[in-house]
Amino acid sequence: MSAALQVTAFGLTLLSTLFLLLATCTDCWMVNADDSLEVSHKCRGLWRECVTNMQDGVRTCDQYDSILADHPVKIVVTRTLMIMADLLAGLGLATLVLGLDCITFLKEDPCVKLKMCYGAGVILCTGSILGLIGSVWYAVDVYVERAMLVSHNIFLGVHYDFGWSCWLGMAGSTGCFVASVLLTCCLY
Numbered sequence: 001m002s003a004a005l006q007v008t009a010f011g012l013t014l015l016s017t018l019f020l021l022l023a024t025c026t027d028c029w030m031v032n033a034d035d036s037l038e039v040s041h042k043c044r045g046l047w048r049e050c051v052t053n054m055q056d057g058v059r060t061c062d063q064y065d066s067i068l069a070d071h072p073v074k075i076v077v078t079r080t081l082m083i084m085a086d087l088l089a090g091l092g093l094a095t096l097v098l099g100l101d102c103i104t105f106l107k108e109d110p111c112v113k114l115k116m117c118y119g120a121g122v123i124l125c126t127g128s129i130l131g132l133i134g135s136v137w138y139a140v141d142v143y144v145e146r147a148m149l150v151s152h153n154i155f156l157g158v159h160y161d162f163g164w165s166c167w168l169g170m171a172g173s174t175g176c177f178v179a180s181v182l183l184t185c186c187l188y
Contacts, residue, residue: 003101006117009182010096013124016175017089020131023169024082027061030142031163043163046079074141081134082169088127089176096120096183121183124176131173139166 027045041052050061064071098105099116106112139162146160 005182005186006096006100007102009117009121009179010093010100012175012179012182013089013093013096013120016128016172016179017086017093019168019172019175020082020086020089020127021172023131023135023165023172024079024086026165026168028163028165029078029138029169030166031161045163045165046075046082074138078134078138081130081137085127085131085134085173085176088123088130089172092120092123092127092176092180095123117183121180123180125180125184128173128176128180131169131176135166135169135173139170142166 024046027048027050028043029046030044032042032044039054041054043050043052048061048063050059052059064075095116097103099113099120101110101113106116142160142162
């Protein structure tokens with residue numbers, strides 16, 4: 001039973017870490033269509049903003065000026081939290097790999113391997129909380145931005161939605177959290 005939980009947690013951690021990395025690196029955190037005719041599709045991310053022409057599929061991206069330039073708080077906070085979540089998820093994955101029963105590292109001391117699995121669970125829990133805070137922070141800020149435009153009766157022909165990168169960040173964080181629960185609570 002313990003080996004099955006470890007392998008399940010490993011698979012979930014691997015998939016969730018990939019989701020977190022993709023969410024951090026991709027550029028579709030907020031999606032808006034410039035008009036109701038769907039002529040273009042704009043994605044805003046943590047690192048750049050891209051516009052795709054729906055008629056011919058041409059995509060152009062504008063990099064933000066500098067990482068050190070003044071950016072909105074939602075971008076700076078989300079970048080920081082997502083990078084920390086990526087690093088912690090990677091560290092948790094490495095620790096979990098070393099703690100798996102099927103790996104011959106420290107095979108003579110199963111107590112240490114079990115503690116490594118518990119440690120990986122704690123690291124993954126911390127990373128998942130940071131990733132979830134970053135993803136939800138950005139999503140709430142997008143919602144508030146849209147609500148402010150609606151409450152002031154400002155309609156610019158723009159409709160804001162959460163992009164697939166935001167959903168990947170939430171899914172990756174949730175997966176890391178479930179893996180950490182498997183490792184810390186269910187592993188005996």
